[in-house]
Amino acid sequence: MKAMNYELESLKQKKTWIFVDTPSNVKPIGSKWVCKVKHKADGTIERYKARLVAKGYNQGKGLDTFSPVAKITTIRTLLELASIHSWHLHQLDVNNAFLHGDLHEEVYMSVPQKVVSPKPNQVCKLLKSLYGLKQASRKWYEKLTGFLFSPGYKQSNADHSLFTLNTDKSFTALLVYVDDVILAGNSMTEIDRIKALLVVEFKIKNLGKLKYFLGIEEAHSKTGISICQRKYCLDLVKDTELMASKPVNTPLDPSVKLHQYTTEPFEDILSYRRLVG
Amino acid sequence: MYLTTSKPDIGFVTQQLSQFLQTPTPTHYETACGVVKYLKGSPGIGLLFKRDSNLQLLGFTDADWVGFLDTRRSKSGYCFFLGTSLVSWRAKKQHIVSRSSSEAEYRALSFASCKLQWLLYLMPDLNIKCTKPPILYCNNQSVIHIAGNLVFHERTKHLEIDCHFARDLQTSSCQITNSTCRFLH
Numbered sequence: 001m002k003a004m005n006y007e008l009e010s011l012k013q014k015k016t017w018i019f020v021d022t023p024s025n026v027k028p029i030g031s032k033w034v035c036k037v038k039h040k041a042d043g044t045i046e047r048y049k050a051r052l053v054a055k056g057y058n059q060g061k062g063l064d065t066f067s068p069v070a071k072i073t074t075i076r077t078l079l080e081l082a083s084i085h086s087w088h089l090h091q092l093d094v095n096n097a098f099l100h101g102d103l104h105e106e107v108y109m110s111v112p113q114k115v116v117s118p119k120p121n122q123v124c125k126l127l128k129s130l131y132g133l134k135q136a137s138r139k140w141y142e143k144l145t146g147f148l149f150s151p152g153y154k155q156s157n158a159d160h161s162l163f164t165l166n167t168d169k170s171f172t173a174l175l176v177y178v179d180d181v182i183l184a185g186n187s188m189t190e191i192d193r194i195k196a197l198l199v200v201e202f203k204i205k206n207l208g209k210l211k212y213f214l215g216i217e218e219a220h221s222k223t224g225i226s227i228c229q230r231k232y233c234l235d236l237v238k239d240t241e242l243m244a245s246k247p248v249n250t251p252l253d254p255s256v257k258l259h260q261y262t263t264e265p266f267e268d269i270l271s272y273r274r275l276v277g
Numbered sequence: 278m279y280l281t282t283s284k285p286d287i288g289f290v291t292q293q294l295s296q297f298l299q300t301p302t303p304t305h306y307e308t309a310c311g312v313v314k315y316l317k318g319s320p321g322i323g324l325l326f327k328r329d330s331n332l333q334l335l336g337f338t339d340a341d342w343v344g345f346l347d348t349r350r351s352k353s354g355y356c357f358f359l360g361t362s363l364v365s366w367r368a369k370k371q372h373i374v375s376r377s378s379s380e381a382e383y384r385a386l387s388f389a390s391c392k393l394q395w396l397l398y399l400m401p402d403l404n405i406k407c408t409k410p411p412i413l414y415c416n417n418q419s420v421i422h423i424a425g426n427l428v429f430h431e432r433t434k435h436l437e438i439d440c441h442f443a444r445d446l447q448t449s450s451c452q453i454t455n456s457t458c459r460f461l462h
Contacts, residue, residue, distance in 0.1 A: 072282050073365040074399065076324070080362045081403060083326040156402035158395060164402060171404050216283055216323075224330075224362075227283045228323025237317045240310060247318025248311060252290040258297065258305060258346070272301040275309050 003050035004033065004114060010096055010203075011052065017109065017124035028108040028123045030055040031132075053132035054109055067141040070161040070177045076227075078162075078175060079218070082184045083225040088191055089210040089218075090183040095203040097179030101129035101139025137178060144176060147201055151194060165190065177214060240275060283323040285356065285366045287312055292352075292368040296345070330360030334400075334411035336393055340371075340385035342378040351375050353385030357396060365392060382417040389413060 011017075022028070031054050038046040082089050094100075107126045129139040145155065148163050153174065156162040163174040165185075172185030172194065181204075183191050198204050210218050219226050290312055297305045334357060341352040350373070356366035369388065375381040393411060400407060415421065 073396070076326075076362075076364040077359060077396075077399065077403060080326040080330065080359050080364060081405065083328050083362075084330055084332070084360075086328070156399070158398040158402055162399075162402060164404065166404055173403060214282075222328070224325050224327040226323055226325040228321050229283050230321045233316050233320035237313055237320070240313050242310060242313050242317065245310075245314050245317065248314045249318070251287045251312050251315040252293070252308065253311065258293055258308065268306075269301060272306050272309065273298055275306075275313070 003035065003048045007050050007052055008114065011099065016099060016128045016130060017126050019111075019119070019122045020108075020125045021119070022121055022123050023108070028110040031109055031112040031130075033113060051131055052112055054107075054126075054130045055132060067137040067178075068160040070175050071159050074159045074162055075175065075177075075182070075213075078173060078182065078184055079225050079227065085186060087184050087186050088188055089220075089225075090191055090195075091207040091210045091213055092181040092183065092195065092198065093205040093207055094179040094181065094198075095205055097202070098131050098133075098136040098140045099128055100202055101136060101141075101143050103127060103129050103133075103135075103139060105135070107133065140179070141176075144202075148174065151197055153194075165194075180213060182210060182213060236275075284316075285324075285363060287315070288366055289354070289368045292370070296370065324363055326362045327360070330362055332360055332405055332407055333409045334359055334393070334396060334407065336389055336411065336413040338382075338385045338389040338413065338415045340378070340381040340417075342375060342381040345370060349374055351381035351384070353381070353388045355385065355389035355392060357389075357392065365396065367392070379417060379419040382415060382420045386413070386415050386420055 031052060034051045034053050036049045036051070038049050079089075081087065103126050109124045109126055109130070111122065111124060126133075129136040148155075151165070153163040153165050156164060161176045163176070165172045165174075167190075170185060170187030170190050172183065172187065172190045174194065175182040175184070181198075183194065185191055195204070195206060199206075209220075212218070215232050216227050216229055217231065219228075290308070294305060294309055294312075336355060336357045338353070338355045340354070343349045344352040351371045352368060353371055354366075354368040357364055371381065371384050371388075373384075375384065390413070393413060397411070
């Protein structure tokens, strides 16, 4: 409940929608509330979260929805560089990232639960993008890209989610994975400067040194930076109910030959897909 | 299995298992459980990026000729190290049937070349100045001859596109060498 109010407050702050009378010939899209518990790296509860999402699947086809994310190779290469050069590695999290995108198309949404429109028979005309809209991630990406160009950041051609600033003294790289951002560089002043700029423009949460990114745990030591996915691994073991089983030494027994359709199909296809896919 | 981001050792078996998402059988599920059991033994093991590593790109490629029993396609695999740290790896089914093992190996080589080319584009963007040229290792003698030899034979005609790609990369920037590579299978 508290989380819902918090979400509504931030939506209001950004002027996400205005109320208009229902235009004829328009079918507004629906919306719903999604509630979730956020966990920390060690599994303890961080906070409760509520999110208003638009039912974007009712939107028409043919929208421009592509938005790039960081390639995992780029992340690893960046970590390797940071390790060699002892760069500062920091992590940011953008609050309500998708709500920052400006919406240029006309999208109407019916009035969501917990919200009262001033007059009856009205709908919300969206001004900012909302979670669940098909173009939400693209609009956010466009907004961030446009913003980063002004302090002099250049977009990499090889990976469009990598932005770098290269001056004679310092080198700073900024890697974007939807709403998670890694900052790496040799100059703390530049990192602080870009952080301050981002705080003003978007509401960001400064998570400090890189520790837990995309479910990957990073540990810094004298010999280097190591990454592992201990929590994810253990969750996987738990989910498959194999906690009591004996560990084996090899991932695949070389004598096992995998064939198609030799025997009866496995009855629980979904659990297989969840595990492998 | 999202775990493939920090565990290269299960990359191959994940690739294998994902071939059967359409109609899995109990054998497949057991194999998948085997992977989970393997992970249980080493949940905290990941990758280490060493501080005293150098900045040379090393690539290793291999192929498994007609490795897929149902369709007789081959598998390609590669991994790339930046100095001593593993940054990129992949195991993939080739989409055409190869008639000889050199052909399969050669496709794997050109597949890895594509990735290497991309990494070479990425390097300047990250302000990396490579002092030494990248080296691509493969374990097949005839492939190295095909890559080094500018003459086309009757037998390599159908590989022409792959040939040109790897060859161009070799002349421009990288070195393809023989090695006994044990990282992939």
